[in-house]
Structure formats: C-alpha cells, structure tokens
Amino acid sequence: MERYRPKKILVEKSIRDLPLTQTVIKRLKGIPVDYINRVKPLPVERAQDSWLNSQKTLLLCKNKGRFFEPCPGTKNYLCCLYKILNVATNCHLNCTYCILQAYLNNPFMVLYTNTNEMFKELDEVLSQHPKTVYRIGTGEYTDSLVLDHLTSFTRLIVPYFASRANAFLELKTKTDIIENLEGLKHKGKTIVSWSLNAEPVIRNEEKSACSLNDRVMAAYQCQKWGYKLGFHFDPLIYYPGWESDYKKVLEKLFRTIETSSICWISLGCFRFIPKLKPIIKKRYPESGILYQEFIRGLDGKMRYFKPIRIEMYAKMVEWIKSYDSKIFIYLCMESEEVWKKSLGVAPLSNWDLKKWLDDQCRP
Amino acid sequence: MSKIKIPFMCLKAKRIFLKNLDFKDKTFLLSYGYDINPLKQSIGRVGLLNPPVVRKKSSATYQIVCGYKRVLALKKLGVSSIRCTVLPSEKNDEECLLLNIYDNVSHREFNPIEKSIAINKLKNYYTEEEIVHNFLPALKLQPHITQLKVFKPLCKLEKGIQTAILAGRISEHTAIRLSQMDRASRRALGKLFVILRLSVSKQIEVLEYVSEIAMRENLSVENVISMQKISSVFKNEKLNQHQKGETVRKYLRELRYPQLTEKEKEFNHNIRKLKLSPGVSLKAPPFFEGDHYHISLCFKDRNGLNKRLQELESLLNDRSLINIIEG
Numbered sequence: 001m002e003r004y005r006p007k008k009i010l011v012e013k014s015i016r017d018l019p020l021t022q023t024v025i026k027r028l029k030g031i032p033v034d035y036i037n038r039v040k041p042l043p044v045e046r047a048q049d050s051w052l053n054s055q056k057t058l059l060l061c062k063n064k065g066r067f068f069e070p071c072p073g074t075k076n077y078l079c080c081l082y083k084i085l086n087v088a089t090n091c092h093l094n095c096t097y098c099i100l101q102a103y104l105n106n107p108f109m110v111l112y113t114n115t116n117e118m119f120k121e122l123d124e125v126l127s128q129h130p131k132t133v134y135r136i137g138t139g140e141y142t143d144s145l146v147l148d149h150l151t152s153f154t155r156l157i158v159p160y161f162a163s164r165a166n167a168f169l170e171l172k173t174k175t176d177i178i179e180n181l182e183g184l185k186h187k188g189k190t191i192v193s194w195s196l197n198a199e200p201v202i203r204n205e206e207k208s209a210c211s212l213n214d215r216v217m218a219a220y221q222c223q224k225w226g227y228k229l230g231f232h233f234d235p236l237i238y239y240p241g242w243e244s245d246y247k248k249v250l251e252k253l254f255r256t257i258e259t260s261s262i263c264w265i266s267l268g269c270f271r272f273i274p275k276l277k278p279i280i281k282k283r284y285p286e287s288g289i290l291y292q293e294f295i296r297g298l299d300g301k302m303r304y305f306k307p308i309r310i311e312m313y314a315k316m317v318e319w320i321k322s323y324d325s326k327i328f329i330y331l332c333m334e335s336e337e338v339w340k341k342s343l344g345v346a347p348l349s350n351w352d353l354k355k356w357l358d359d360q361c362r363p
Numbered sequence: 364m365s366k367i368k369i370p371f372m373c374l375k376a377k378r379i380f381l382k383n384l385d386f387k388d389k390t391f392l393l394s395y396g397y398d399i400n401p402l403k404q405s406i407g408r409v410g411l412l413n414p415p416v417v418r419k420k421s422s423a424t425y426q427i428v429c430g431y432k433r434v435l436a437l438k439k440l441g442v443s444s445i446r447c448t449v450l451p452s453e454k455n456d457e458e459c460l461l462l463n464i465y466d467n468v469s470h471r472e473f474n475p476i477e478k479s480i481a482i483n484k485l486k487n488y489y490t491e492e493e494i495v496h497n498f499l500p501a502l503k504l505q506p507h508i509t510q511l512k513v514f515k516p517l518c519k520l521e522k523g524i525q526t527a528i529l530a531g532r533i534s535e536h537t538a539i540r541l542s543q544m545d546r547a548s549r550r551a552l553g554k555l556f557v558i559l560r561l562s563v564s565k566q567i568e569v570l571e572y573v574s575e576i577a578m579r580e581n582l583s584v585e586n587v588i589s590m591q592k593i594s595s596v597f598k599n600e601k602l603n604q605h606q607k608g609e610t611v612r613k614y615l616r617e618l619r620y621p622q623l624t625e626k627e628k629e630f631n632h633n634i635r636k637l638k639l640s641p642g643v644s645l646k647a648p649p650f651f652e653g654d655h656y657h658i659s660l661c662f663k664d665r666n667g668l669n670k671r672l673q674e675l676e677s678l679l680n681d682r683s684l685i686n687i688i689e690g
Contacts, residue, residue: 076653291579293620295650305623306652337654 001175001210003149004092006058006109009033015062020113024060024150039106051283054107055092063087063112067121071140076298077333078347081354083134085122085169087112087153089141093174096205096284097235100141102276111147115156122160126167133358136161139172139193146175154180162187168361170230174209176218182225188363191263192222193230196253198245201237205289212249216256223261228361234268234332236312238292238304243315250319259324264360267313268332271303298335306338313342328360374451376414380444384417384434385424390456391463392431393484395476395518396529403436411437411445416466418450418459425449428459429466457488468501475535476525478502479517486515516542524553532556534563540570548574548584555588558597559608572615587618626651629686636683643671645687656688 009028013035015021025033039059067086073079089110090100112118126134138144138157148154154171161169162185169190181192194215197205202212210218219229231253233246270289272280277290294302303309313331320327330353331339339346347353415430427434428450437445450459464481467473473481481502485494495506504510513535517528520542527533533541533556541549552573556566577584587593596602596610617624630647639645642661648654658675662668678684 288578291575293622295623295652298653303652305620305626305650307622307626335654 001214002208003177004058004109004146006031007056008058010039010057010059010061010108011035012038012059012061015060015113018113018115020111020115020151020153021060023152024058024111024113027150028058039108051101051107052094055090055094055109057108059106059108059110060113061110062114063118067112067118068125068136071137073350074299074301074333077335078331078339078353079333079350080135080330080357081350083136084140085118085136085138085157086141087115087118087138087157088147091143091146093143093146093206093209095174095209096280096287097237097270097272097276097289099272099276101279101283102273104141109147111151115153119156119160122164122167126164130166132166133361134167135170135354135357135361136167137170137172139170143173143175144171145173145177148177148180152180155184158184158186158190161189164189172230172232174206174215176210176214178218178222181222181227184225186227188226188228191228191230191361192219193232194219195232195234196249197233197235197237198242198249200239200245205237205284205287212252216252220256223257227261228263229257229261230263230265232266232268232332233316234266235270236267236316237270237289238308238312239288242312246316247319250323254323259327262327264328264330264357265320266330266332267316268334269304269309269312271297271301271333273301277302299333309334310338310341313338317343328356330357374448376446377449378444379417379425379447379449381434381438381442383424385420385426386435386438388420388426389431390426391428391459391484393463393467393473393477393480394432395480396474396525397432399432399436399439402432403439406433406436407440414446414448416450416462417447418454419452429463460484460488464498464501468503472503475514475528475538476518478504479514479519482511482515483518513539521546521550521553523557524549527553527557532560534566536563537566537570540567544574544584548577551585551588555611559611560604561608561612565608565612569612569615572612572619576615576618587615623650633683633687637678637681639678640671640674642667643674647687 006028009025009031011021011025011033016035039061063086065086069084069086071079071082071084073081089104089106090108091098092109145154157169158181161167167189170193171190172193172195174195178192181190184190196212196215199212202209209215219231223229233249236242236246274296280287280290293305293308295305297303304312313334317329320329329343331343336346347356411433413430413433415434416428417425418428420426425447434445450462464485467477481498482494485498489497491508491511495508495511499506499510504514517525517535517538520528520538524533524538524541528535528538533553537556541552544552552570555569555573559569561569573584573587576582577587580587592614593611596607596614599607599610602610630651634645637645644659646657646659648656660668660671660675662671
C-alpha cells in the first residue's frame with residue numbers, strides 16, 4: 001500500500017505554531033507549504049469535480065466545530081449509538097463505494113491540528129456522564145490510521161483513552177500503519193479494527209488499500225501487542241460466487257488471529273445514498289457493485305433486497321460461529337427482523353444494542 | 364462577459380449571384396430538420412420579404428450569415444441572383460453568430476437540435492456560465508446549467524436519434540443519457556425507443572434496466588435488447604404499441620430485479636387466493652422492506668363496516684394470509 005504523501009500543504013495561519021502542525025510539516029520536508037487565512041467550503045458537486053486531484057493537497061486547519069458527535073445512524077434500523085471523534089476528513093484509499101464522495105464539501109485531505117481543544121472537549125463530555133460508557137471511533141470521516149505515519153496521533157489518543165474509565169476508542173482501518181501503536185500503554189481501552197473484504201472486492205473496489213494478507217498480518221501484530229481486535233465485514237458485496245471468496249477470508253483470518261482477541265465482528269451489506277450512484281458510475285465506470293438487486297430502504301438508502309441480506313448474514317454468521325461459537329457478531333444498521341432471521345436474536349432497542357457492545361469492551 | 368454591441372448599421376444591399384454564395388460554409392447555420400417546401404411555396408407566391416444577410420469571404424464568394432433556408436429555397440426555385448444585405452467584412456464571427464441567433468429567435472422557437480447547435484457555436488466565444496445566463500432564456504430554456512448539459516450533446520448524436528428527438532419519440536433527457544453511451548449501445552437503444560414509443564420516465568427506466576443488466580451480466584446493450592423474448596414482442600401483431608412497450612418494460616424489470624418481482628408475484632398470488640371483497644385491499648410494505656402491511660376498507664355505514672371487519676376476522680387463520688405476513 002502506498003502511504004499518503006501530499007504534493008502540497010495548505011496551513012491555516014491560526015494553527016501554524018501548534019505542535020501537530022509542526023510535526024506534520026517537519027515530516028513532509030520538501031513539500032511546498034502555503035499559509036492561508038481559511039479555505040472556503042465548496043458545493044459538493046464542485047468538490048467532486050476535482051476529487052482525486054485535490055486529495056493530493058493536505059490541509060492543516062482548525063476544527064471550528066465540535067470534535068465529538070453521535071454517529072448519524074439511520075432511521076428505522078437498529079443503531080449501536082456509537083460516537084465519532086472527528087479528527088480528520090477524507091481518505092486517499094478511494095474505495096469505489098465510499099460515502100465520503102457524496103458527503104464532503106471539501107475535496108482536500110483535511111487534518112485538524114487543534115488537538116488541545118479536542119482533548120478539552122473530550123474531558124468535558126466524558127466527565128459530564130461518568131457512568132455512561134462511550135465507544136468512540138475516529139474512522140467515520142477518514143480511515144483512523146491513514147495519516148498516522150505523518151501525525152503519530154495514536155501516540156496521543158491511545159494513552160488518553162487508557163486514562164479514562166468510561167470510554168473506549170476504536171481505530172478502524174484498511175491499512176497496515178500500526179508502528180505507532182507499539183509499546184503504548186493502552187490498558188485494553190483501544191480496539192484496533194480492520195475492515196475486511198473478499199479478495200476480488202479488495203482488488204476491484206479497494207485498490208489503494210492494503211491487501212487482505214497485510215491487514216490480517218497487521219491485526220496479528222496488534223494482537224501480539226495486547227490490543228483487542230475488531231473486524232468489520234462492511235460492506236459485504238453480493239456477486240455470484242461470493243460465498244467461497246468470503247469463506248476464504250474467514251479461513252485466513254482464523255488461521256492467524258486467536259478468537260479470544262476478537263472483541264467483535266460486524267456485518268453490514270453494501271448500502272448507499274441514491275446520490276452516490278451517479279458519482280460511482282462516473283468515477284469508476286468499470287465497477288460492478290451497483291447492479292445487483294437494490295431497493296430503497298426505510299431510511300432512503302439503497303440496500304440489497306431483504307432476502308439477499310438475510311442470506312448473506314445468515315451464512316456469514318454460520319461460518320464465523322463454526323470457528324468459535326462465542327464470537328460476538330453484530331449487524332450494522334439492520335432491522336429487528338433481519339437480526340432475528342440471520343442471528344436468531346435481536347436487541348430490543350438501540351440502547352439494548354449499545355449495552356451489548358459496551359459489555360464486549362469490558363475486560 | 365464582454366458587452367456585445369451590434370450598432371446601428373448602415374448596411375449595403377447588393378444583388379448577388381447565387382453561384383457566388385458559399386453553400387458549403389455552415390459557420391453560422393443553426394437550422395436543422397426543416398422542410399424547405401413551405402418556404403419555397405411562400406417565396407414563390409409573394410416573393411422574398413427579408414433579404415438574407417451575407418459577409419464577403421473572398422473577392423468572389425460570400426458567406427451566408429442569416430437566411431440559409433431562404434437562399435436554399437430560392438436556389439430550388441431556379442433564381443440566379445438575389446438582393447442581400449452585405450455586412451462589412453470587419454464584422455467578426457462572434458457578431459455574425461449573434462446576429463443570426465437573434466434574427467431567428469425573434470420570430471420562431473428553435474427545435475431541440477437547433478438549440479444544441481446554437482449552444483455549441485456560442486461555446487466558441489463564451490463560458491458555460493455566460494451562456495446559461497445570457498443566452499438560454501433567448502433559446503426558451505431555463506437559465507440553469509442542467510439545461511445546458513441536457514441540450515449541449517444533442518447535435519452530436521447520430522442523425523437517426525436526432526430525427527427521433529424531433530419526432531418526439533426520444534426525449535431530450537433520454538438523449539442526454541444516450542449521448543453518454545458508446546455508439547453501438549446508443550443505436551440499439553435508440554431503435555428500441557422508436558419502436559416502443561414510451562413516455563419520458565419509462566424511457567429512462569428502460570434505459571437503466573438495459574444498461575444495468577448488461578453491466579451485471581457482462582453483456583453488451585445490443586445483446587440484452589436482442590434477447591429472444593424482447594424481439595418476439597416486436598413481432599407480435601396482437602399487441603399495440605403501448606402493450607408492446609409495457610411488455611418489454613415488465614420483462615426487463617423482471618430481469619433486473621428477479622427476486623423482487625418473484626416476491627411480488629407470490630404476494631399477488633396469495634392476495635388472489637384470499638378472495639377479498641372489492642371494497643377491501645391489502646398492501647405490502649414498499650419493496651417488502653418494512654414490516655407494516657396496510658389494509659384499506661370501503662364502507663358506507665356501520666353495518667357495512669361490521670361486514671368488512673367480520674370478513675377480515677375470518678381471514679386471520681387463512682394460509683394465504685399467513686404466507687403473506689410471515690413469508
């Protein structure tokens with residue numbers, strides 16, 4: 001996997017002296033730096049026009065809004081009440097199905113460097129409700145580790161979570177940028193997760209991300225460093241022959257990783273907001289992921305017709321459980337009916353699902 | 364946008380031999396898909412009312428700026444020379460184009476291909492934004508970039524498709540989708556739309572079914588359209604045009620969504636087996652995604668309502684109803 005290296009750096013003058021800004025500039029010695037007042041957001045359509053090119057520009061700026069926010073979830077489907085820590089936006093891995101393509105109004109790779117304010121905000125939130133358990137992820141608007149070779153951000157955030165009683169951090173990635181995780185005192189409060197997929201899907205739809213083997217080997221290394229692991233089969237992509245390809249992924253995973261290290265495995269079939277379809281068609285005309293049987297779901301997103309989803313989930317659950325029946329599996333954004341028909345059980349509510357996942361985090 | 368001035372012109376009128384007009388030079392020609400005969404008839408009866416506008420091209424030839432059709436009609440009438448308004452040779456191409464556009468829009472509306480030709484010619488001098496705001500309203504189009512994007516490619520399509528657009532067989536919105544496809548796919552779909560005469564929304568629907576089936580099955584668009592079941596519909600003389608269109612559309616939908624359409628058939632089969640009264644209907648959740656079914660009852664008084672409710676109650680243990688709800 002080629003690690004991100006911009007061709008140009010834009011720096012907002014207001015954060016030029018912050019430590020993270022300086023770290024990144026030093027590590028990218030030789031790359032031209034422009035100091036600017038601020039970048040204006042573009043209409044999403046305009047941002048799309050220059051998407052791939054603009055990602056070569058790294059924007060270091062201040063997050064003027066909140067770092068901490070609830071996962072947007074989705075109407076009418078069960079949500080685990082995850083929380084997001086918005087430390088960066090965009091991702092140069094450019095998976096064909098990525099929702100960011102239809103979502104971001106700024107095509108640059110953006111890193112918020114006012115981390116002191118982020119920690120202050122986290123302190124406030126976590127102290128306000130000390131009895132509430134927070135599962136917090138940094139992988140919603142970017143890949144959690146895609147910039148870590150430039151930022152070493154994990155060296156700040158992992159120890160921070162180790163010191164907080166009521167919060168767990170999840171780092172979700174498709175990379176093998178794990179070197180900064182070595183030797184950190186994580187106290188079991190950080191879960192390192194990989195998004196996994198069938199080899200043909202990785203080859204065709206996740207071209208710039210790590211190979212399956214590299215992802216699993218990176219997970220193996222983190223396991224050795226004592227981290228809990230998570231795996232997300234999301235998006236599960238349906239195509240003729242998907243069964244044998246996904247079975248091979250599980251074989252590789254369980255040949256390498258001990259099931260006792262696995263905190264959770266999530267499953268989520270490919271879904272997309274309708275406006276993503278023309279973007280994928282235009283940007284990746286050779287991609288075939290849009291042409292299976294999609295229907296408009298209760299939340300307005302396009303989803304595989306329900307029997308297809310149930311079939312995929314039920315088979316995946318059966319195969320995973322054949323390795324270890326105790327592995328915790330959950331579905332991302334699915335209905336009670338789909339849960340029951342594929343896993344045999346369903347949480348009673350979002351809060352119930354949250355509790356199931358919170359319990360998984362605890363030692 | 365620079366301000367365009369066509370100042371009051373003291374223009375010379377001059378008798379010019381038709382052989383000196385360059386008919387091959389279509390730099391300013393905007394007309395497309397016209398029938399020359401009515402104009403020929405009109406000129407034959409009352410003569411030429413407005414002289415064409417020309418610009419000197421070389422010592423012996425003139426370029427037609429406005430009135431290409433008029434000149435053509437006169438040529439067909441066997442006229443050898445006509446009075447033309449001659450523009451000074453310093454008038455540049457941009458000014459000549461504007462003169463022709465405004466000469467046309469003042470007395471007629473362009474057809475869709477002509478609008479496309481005008482937009483493409485304007486692109487030589489103006490940005491898209493300038494065209495949208497300054498010229499689309501004159502072409503009777505909304506001043507919006509999407510309108511420009513719809514009309515721009517039309518004049519580059521094959522003649523057969525352009526003819527179908529002018530005949531109203533293919534909509535402009537379908538045409539823009541066709542323009543994004545390869546030539547073979549475009550021709551195959553264009554032919555299909557000419558035969559089937561579908562509404563705009565159904566043309567788009569069929570276009571998406573065909574191209575998505577082709578992508579999924581790794582076939583060409585032509586392969587999908589030439590499937591036996593579709594070509595047999597074309598030949599079926601018992602079906603009228605509308606029925607042919609609907610049959611093909613439904614067949615393509617079944618191919619595109621095999622599991623969903625199978626489920627719909629199963630649902631409708633079970634509904635029929637329930638033998639609901641005409642005043643009762645049962646609807647499935649959209650795409651069978653949710654878990655809420657809707658029943659509607661039609662009644663006019665309490666007795667009627669009671670009768671309907673009893674009917675429904677009697678269906679509670681009916682196997683077909685159980686199949687519908689529990690799958």
